[in-house]
Amino acid sequence: MSRLSVPNLETVAGPSGQIYAQIKKAIGSVPNTFAAIAAYGPAALKAVLAADAVLAAGSLTKRDQEVIKLVISEVAGCDYCVAAHNYLAKLAGVKPEAVKQVRDGQPTGDAKRDALVGFVRKLAQTSGTVSDEDFVAIKTAGYTDAQLVEISLAFATTVFTNVFNRINDTEIDFPAVA
Template sequence: MTRLAALTLEQAPAGSRAALEGLQKGLGFIPNAFKTLAHAPAALNGYLALAQALGKSSLSGAEREVAALATSEVNGCDYCIAAHSFFGAKAGLSEEDIRQARSGSLSAVAALARQITESRGQLSDAQIAAAHEAGLSDSKIVEVVAQVTLLTLTNYLNNLAGTAIDFPPSAH
């Protein structure tokens, strides 16, 4: 059951409309998660700014989806699992890759994202050393933390709101 309304473009506060229009143009529809986030223009625009910045990080699109899937699994966000399974497949992940990403076993990025989420960032020295040994630089570790942070926002919001899942998208 949806507990916070997913706003239409017309219902959205003025400060959210340009961002929603950009999502409509880029994706061909406005996902319910963003229609819900639109209640707070600062939150919507902040989320999109961080997502855009992370798109320029050293993490590949597939690695960002892997981190999103691992984080969303730990946080129990069915909406984000559906959305990032869709986007992960578009980034080249197989169904098995997606399953392994969710469990944290696909890669060092998946394992680290899952550990960060499970421990709320309280990793042991051994876990950080293992990430380094698996080839993750300090820069990549920070970028995984940022990706986990981005997903935690939408995971928590969707869990709280009961956002209706609209992935995979139908013809809109």
């Protein structure tokens, strides 16, 4: 059971109700994390959704976006986000065995994806300026300067939801991760 209560999504009005209706219309249901964030910070959820719209219009593939979010969530230990992005990565076309390899920090056999996973994992596990070697490696793998901005945006929004879900102990409403 999540720590923060969420109002009845069908009857709530105002900014939260508007966001719930938009999400339900777009994807059919409101994930528990979005319901809780919107209940207490509708502007915060709008910011996350706007960032996701920027990412959707960018040049990173949906697969890359979900891999980034999965790696960050795994490193942060956010069980909710690991379950969500494990599921969403598969929906985006990442093979189940590759999803597990990404979570475990093991090579997937896709050099570009593996470079992205290694780069994001290092960002999540360290502090300070990225080394010249790591910068050259991600660029050599084929990621553009614009994609480095997108990687940063995906990283930032995922950290927000990871932290929120760790505080809230959000009840997982995605398939369990084996």
